[in-house]
Amino acid sequence: MAIAQVPTRTTLASSWTALGALVRRDLLVLKKNFGEFVGRTLMQPLLLVFVFLYVFPKIGQGVGGGSRGATGGESAFATVLVPGVVAISIMFQGIQSVAVQLSQEFGFTREIEDRVGAPCPIWLVAVARVLSGAAQGLISAVIVFPIASVVHARGVQANLSFHWWIVVTLIPLTCVAMTSLGLLLGTSFEPRNIGLMFGFIVLPLVFLGGTYYQWTRLAPVEIGSFHWLQTLVLINPLIYVSEGMRAALTTTTHMHLYIIYPVVAGFGVIFMALGLRNFARRVLS
Amino acid sequence: MGTPASLATSDGHIIKTVDLSKTYPEMDVPAVDRLCLEVLPGEIFGLLGPNGAGKTTTAGMLTTRVVPSSGQAIVGSVDVIRHPSLVKQLIGVVSQQNTLDRSLTVRENLYYHGLLFGLGTRKSRQISDELLEKFHLANWGDKSVFALSGGMAQRLMVARAIFHSPAVLFLDEPTAGLDPQSRLALWEILEDLNSKGQTILLTTHYMEEADQLCNRVAIMDHGKILALDSPENLKKSLGASAVLTVRLDGEKKGFADLLEREIDGVTNCREIQGGLEAHVASPEKLLPKVISKAEAGGYSVLDIGLKEATLETVFINLTGKDLRD
Ligand SMILES: Nc1ncnc2c1ncn2[C@@H]1O[C@H](COP(=O)(O)OP(=O)(O)O)[C@@H](O)[C@H]1O
Ligand SMILES: [Mg+2]
Numbered sequence: 001m002a003i004a005q006v007p008t009r010t011t012l013a014s015s016w017t018a019l020g021a022l023v024r025r026d027l028l029v030l031k032k033n034f035g036e037f038v039g040r041t042l043m044q045p046l047l048l049v050f051v052f053l054y055v056f057p058k059i060g061q062g063v064g065g066g067s068r069g070a071t072g073g074e075s076a077f078a079t080v081l082v083p084g085v086v087a088i089s090i091m092f093q094g095i096q097s098v099a100v101q102l103s104q105e106f107g108f109t110r111e112i113e114d115r116v117g118a119p120c121p122i123w124l125v126a127v128a129r130v131l132s133g134a135a136q137g138l139i140s141a142v143i144v145f146p147i148a149s150v151v152h153a154r155g156v157q158a159n160l161s162f163h164w165w166i167v168v169t170l171i172p173l174t175c176v177a178m179t180s181l182g183l184l185l186g187t188s189f190e191p192r193n194i195g196l197m198f199g200f201i202v203l204p205l206v207f208l209g210g211t212y213y214q215w216t217r218l219a220p221v222e223i224g225s226f227h228w229l230q231t232l233v234l235i236n237p238l239i240y241v242s243e244g245m246r247a248a249l250t251t252t253t254h255m256h257l258y259i260i261y262p263v264v265a266g267f268g269v270i271f272m273a274l275g276l277r278n279f280a281r282r283v284l285s
Numbered sequence: 286m287g288t289p290a291s292l293a294t295s296d297g298h299i300i301k302t303v304d305l306s307k308t309y310p311e312m313d314v315p316a317v318d319r320l321c322l323e324v325l326p327g328e329i330f331g332l333l334g335p336n337g338a339g340k341t342t343t344a345g346m347l348t349t350r351v352v353p354s355s356g357q358a359i360v361g362s363v364d365v366i367r368h369p370s371l372v373k374q375l376i377g378v379v380s381q382q383n384t385l386d387r388s389l390t391v392r393e394n395l396y397y398h399g400l401l402f403g404l405g406t407r408k409s410r411q412i413s414d415e416l417l418e419k420f421h422l423a424n425w426g427d428k429s430v431f432a433l434s435g436g437m438a439q440r441l442m443v444a445r446a447i448f449h450s451p452a453v454l455f456l457d458e459p460t461a462g463l464d465p466q467s468r469l470a471l472w473e474i475l476e477d478l479n480s481k482g483q484t485i486l487l488t489t490h491y492m493e494e495a496d497q498l499c500n501r502v503a504i505m506d507h508g509k510i511l512a513l514d515s516p517e518n519l520k521k522s523l524g525a526s527a528v529l530t531v532r533l534d535g536e537k538k539g540f541a542d543l544l545e546r547e548i549d550g551v552t553n554c555r556e557i558q559g560g561l562e563a564h565v566a567s568p569e570k571l572l573p574k575v576i577s578k579a580e581a582g583g584y585s586v587l588d589i590g591l592k593e594a595t596l597e598t599v600f601i602n603l604t605g606k607d608l609r610d
Contacts, residue, residue: 005299005326005361005452007374014374014403021400028397029388113384114445117348118401119373285309285351 015120019128022115026132040096041140045085045148052212053078053152062156063212078158079252082148083245084211089144090137090171091178091209091238095202098133098182100194106282107191116283126183126279130272133179134172141171145249159250166248170261174241177268181237183275187282209238214246216253237267298359299453299484300324300347305356306508307342316342318508319356324453324486324501329479331495332488333596334505340488341381343505344457347486348378361452374402377446379456383438385430385445392417392426395445402449416444420474436467443474447483454478456487460494472498492596504600511603519599524552527568528598531575532560532588540584547578553602564598565591 007014030037056062057074064077105112115125149158189197210233218230233239240263243255254260302322308315317339324330332340345351347358349369358365361375386394392413399409417423420440425433433441439459446454456475460468475498479485489495495502496516503513512519520526529551533540541554541561550566565571568591579586 004375004450007361007363007371009374009403011368011370015370017403018401021397021403024400025386025389025397028393032388109387110380110382110384111386111388113378113380113382114386114398115401116350117373117376117378119370119403121370283350285345 009119011120015124018118018120019124022118022125022128023132023135026129027135030132030136037136037139038143041089041093041143042147044092045089045144046151048085049081049148049151052081053156053158057153057156062153074153074156075159076252078152078156079160079250080214080246081212082145082158082160083249084242085148086141086145086249087174087238087242087245088206088209088211089140090174091181091205091241093137093140094133094175094178094180094182095185096182097136098129098179099186099189099197102129102183102186103189103191103194106187112283122280122283123276125283126187126276127272130176130179130183130275133182134175137175137178138172141175159252161249161251163248166244166257170244170248170264173261173264173268174244177237177264177271178241180268180271180275184271184278187275187278205236205238208233209236210242211238214253215239215243215255237264237271240264240267297325298323299326299361300330300486301359302347303357305343305346305358306354307339307346307351308354315354315508317346320508320510322503322510322513324484326452326484327479327482328500329475329485329487329498331499331502332486332505333490333492333495333502333600334488335490338490338505339508340490340505341457342508344455344486344488347453348376348455349373374449375452377449377451377454379439379442379446379454379459381457381461383442385433385438385441387430389430390427391422391430391433391441394430394441395448398445398448404449412448416448420444434467436463436470439463439467439471440474443471447478453484453486456485458488458490460489460491468494492600496596502596504596504603506604512599516596519596520594523564523594523599523602524566526594527565527571527591528594529563529565529568529571529575530557530560530588530590530592531563531579531586533579533584533586535584537561540579540582543578543582544575548574560588564594564602 052063062074064073116122118125149160152158185197185201215230215233218233219227221227221229240255240260244260244264246252246254247257247260300322302320304319304321305317306315306319307317320343332343334340342351346353347360347365349365349372353366360372363371363375365372386397389397395413395416396409399412400406404412417426420443422437422441422444425437430438430441460471463471472494475485487498499516501513501515502519503510504519505511512522514522537556537560541556544551544563545554552564554561554563572589572591575589576586
């Protein structure tokens with residue numbers, strides 16, 4: 001093959017094909033590890049709904065219920081929990097498929113090297129990873145939702161109802177925002193500090209992210225008349241995601257959509273911008 | 286198709302740098318200091334120097350991974366600083382560590398590299414197969430890259446780097462850590478690629494590698510080029526074609542003076558462990574002369590030897606220190 005001594009393609013053209021190849025590579029790896037992917041995706045949601053919506057009601061410890069038989073409150077809790085579980089699944093996918101992997105590829109394996117040599121701007125390599133991570137988030141939402149909504153004790157029934165236009169707009173937006181969070185975390189933590197990341201960032205996000213409760217119901221946690229918890233958790237992006245999933249999948253009360261959309265998009269933009277900046281800093285010296 | 290016009294002229298050079306410098310943040314001395322390099326198409330060009338000389342930094346700047354602090358660099362008529370994405374179309378890079386994609390098979394490592402460079406699925410598949418054959422990896426195509434030995438992994442990295450027919454192939458210390466047999470095999474591969482017109486820039490701290498492979502060598506230390514020429518010319522420039530070593534008992538300084546004074550063409554006489562080392566212009570009938578001078582002067586010679594001057598000799602001559610220090 002003749003060797004070209006000058007570039008033969010525009011940056012735009014070569015970037016476009018590179019982006020396609022980067023995403024295809026990630027999807028191939030997903031396909032190869034699909035079993036593992038499904039297992040990893042389902043484990044946590046399955047355990048959550050099993051314990052909260054099956055075991056607890058069975059042993060008369062149901063959340064939102066009370067005594068055996070009175071399942072109205074337990075069903076209300078199921079209605080809150082199922083969208084919350086979808087929300088954390090999307091977030092975990094972003095962290096697993098982007099943060100954990102990127103951190104390794106930057107760290108001891110240096111696998112990132114060949115990809116950042118692609119004939120495109122360096123930031124595009126990170127964007128490609130966010131896109132394929134978002135696709136994985138979508139897939140996990142699709143497989144988690146039915147499982148989460150069928151595992152429960154008799155009589156405990158999440159009251160679900162699809163709001164299609166919210167589902168098809170908010171879920172993809174959420175997936176991109178959460179994988180952008182993954183990009184930010186993955187480019188901020190060395191592989192040996194991944195444990196710290198889970199302990200000090202991921203866990204607080206999850207437990208204070210409105211997966212197990214509605215933000216609108218937090219008002220009673222107060223000092224004086226200051227609803228400190230309800231105010232504090234507003235810095236947690238997962239709150240908006242959980243509330244958004246409630247808006248998309250149930251008829252229960254939730255934060256206003258005109259807050260959810262711009263805030264999720266805003267967090268996404270901030271995470272992406274900081275993540276891309278970190279990415280470029282780690283690649284270039 | 287609108288490829289940007291070529292920038293400052295590289296006048297026939299495929300790589301040209303002008304005062305290219307890099308000072309890393311929080312370092313007070315530059316890692317690369319006003320480097321001026323010109324590499325011709327079709328050359329194997331070597332950057333030879335000890336650890337910390339600035340070889341990787343230089344290669345990093347030319348391959349868009351290290352942002353220069355000042356100066357200019359052009360690769361294949363593209364300004365590296367202004368158009369890094371365009372430069373990446375023109376270069377193939379084999380870095381110091383193993384950077385193969387662990388999630389992919391050997392063949393997929395090649396195939397996806399082809400897609401990355403826009404070669405299309407059919408062409409990428411075809412070139413992957415050709416390269417697997419050519420680099421003796423055909424039996425390993427469907428294996429995980431974990432199954433490869435160090436030498437095979439290195440071959441695969443070279444195959445991947447030339448997949449898209451780059452104008453320049455960069456290799457950073459390509460044989461560091463390889464066993465001697467794999468090293469020879471890689472040299473053969475590089476020579477073969479070069480015979481078909483591949484321009485290669487490699488860094489190394491093995492003087493044999495530079496000597497054997499390179500058309501021209503830049504000897505680097507502390508971020509600067511100390512000498513730049515073909516290995517033959519570099520050695521000739523020493524004014525010495527061989528290195529004389531003499532082991533002897535007793536006082537060495539006097540004998541060194543005696544040798545330099547009495548035998549034509551003996552220079553750079555210096556003490557080494559247990560004896561002397563000197564550069565000699567011509568080894569013709571030298572040894573008998575040295576021995577008779579020694580006897581006449583009352584020195585007892587234990588051992589005497591001649592070896593060819595190497596790039597290491599050149600390096601010692603330039604810096605007063607060993608390449609391996
Ligand atoms: N990322 C970096 N940050 C700070 N200093 C660096 C970095 N990389 C290299 N250096 C320093 O720059 C100098 C040249 O290093 P390098 O180019 O790696 O040399 P070589 O490849 O010849 O061994 C060394 O002193 C090294 O410590
Ligand atoms: Mg180096």
